[in-house]
Amino acid sequence: IRDEIRLMPVLPFHLPEPESEALRHLCQQIRMAPGESWSSAQAAGIVGMSERTLNRHFQQQTGLSYGEWVRRARLLxxxxxxxxGQPVLRVALDLGYGSHSAFTAMFRRVM
Structure with a gap:
């Protein structure tokens, strides 16, 4: 994975911030603990809205679905x-992936 990163001329990643205070606070919590599950049901409960409303607001304010935003946050x-220089397996496990291969598969899909 490190070799693939080194070969990329520019990393094409941007993590847009939502406008709403509640969603910005949620995003801050996700960035502080990216290895947690962060299901849309859990997130909706934290911000006090339904999953459907959470997803709609995320899409409107960031251009990304909630799930895609969480994946990008973990990837960044x-x-x-x-x-x-942290070991790939340690990074994978810390970010909630069950194995090196699951992390590598996600990484290759996105890259």
Missing amino acids: EALVRLAQ
Whole structure:
């Protein structure tokens, strides 16, 4: 994975911030604990809205679905940790992936 990152001329990732205070606070919590499950049901409960409303607001305010936003947040955190030299397996497990291969598969899908 590190070799693939090194070969990329530009990392094409941007993590847009939502406008709403409640969603920004949720995003901050996700970035502080990216390895948690962060299901849409859990997130909706935190911000006090239905899952459907959460997803609609995320799409409107960020251009991403809630699930895609969480995946990108994890991926960006993974890139930082890998660039710091942390072992791939440690990064994978810390970010909630069950194995090195699950993390690598996600990484290749996105890249």
